[in-house]
Amino acid sequence: MKPELRVKHSSKHCYHCYFKTGGKQARVYMAIRGGTTNIEEDIACLITELFGEKLDPSKAEIRRFLKEKGLRIEDLIKQATKEQLKRCFLGVTEAIEQLEQS
Structure with a gap:
C-alpha cells in the first residue's frame, strides 16, 4: 500500500496534516506564529493588549x-481573555480548536 499524505491549509496560520502508511496513521496540527515565527511577537502583542x-x-x-x-508569562495568559489570546496567538489557538473538533 502506498503511503498517503494530505495537507489541509486551514487558515493562513494553521495547517492540518494527515499521514497514513499501512495500518498506522498520524495527524499533525501546525501553528505558524508571528511574521518571523517567533513567540516573542505573540507575547509582545499580549502585553500590548x-x-x-x-x-x-x-x-x-x-x-x-x-x-x-x-509577572511571569503564565500570569499574562491567566489575565487575558479568550479573545485576547486568539488575537495574539492566532496560529496556536486555531490548532487547538481543530484538535478539539477532531
Missing part, C-alpha cells in the same frame, strides 16, 4: 517588562 504598552518583540525587552511588573 493587557497593558497598552507597545514593546519591541525581543526576549530582553519582554524579560525587562515582566521583571518590572513582577
Whole structure:
C-alpha cells in the first residue's frame, strides 16, 4: 500500500496534516506564529493588549517588562481573555480548536 499524505491549509496560520502508511496513521496540527515565527511577537502583542504598552518583540525587552511588573508569562495568559489570546496567538489557538473538533 502506498503511503498517503494530505495537507489541509486551514487558515493562513494553521495547517492540518494527515499521514497514513499501512495500518498506522498520524495527524499533525501546525501553528505558524508571528511574521518571523517567533513567540516573542505573540507575547509582545499580549502585553500590548493587557497593558497598552507597545514593546519591541525581543526576549530582553519582554524579560525587562515582566521583571518590572513582577509577572511571569503564565500570569499574562491567566489575565487575558479568550479573545485576547486568539488575537495574539492566532496560529496556536486555531490548532487547538481543530484538535478539539477532531
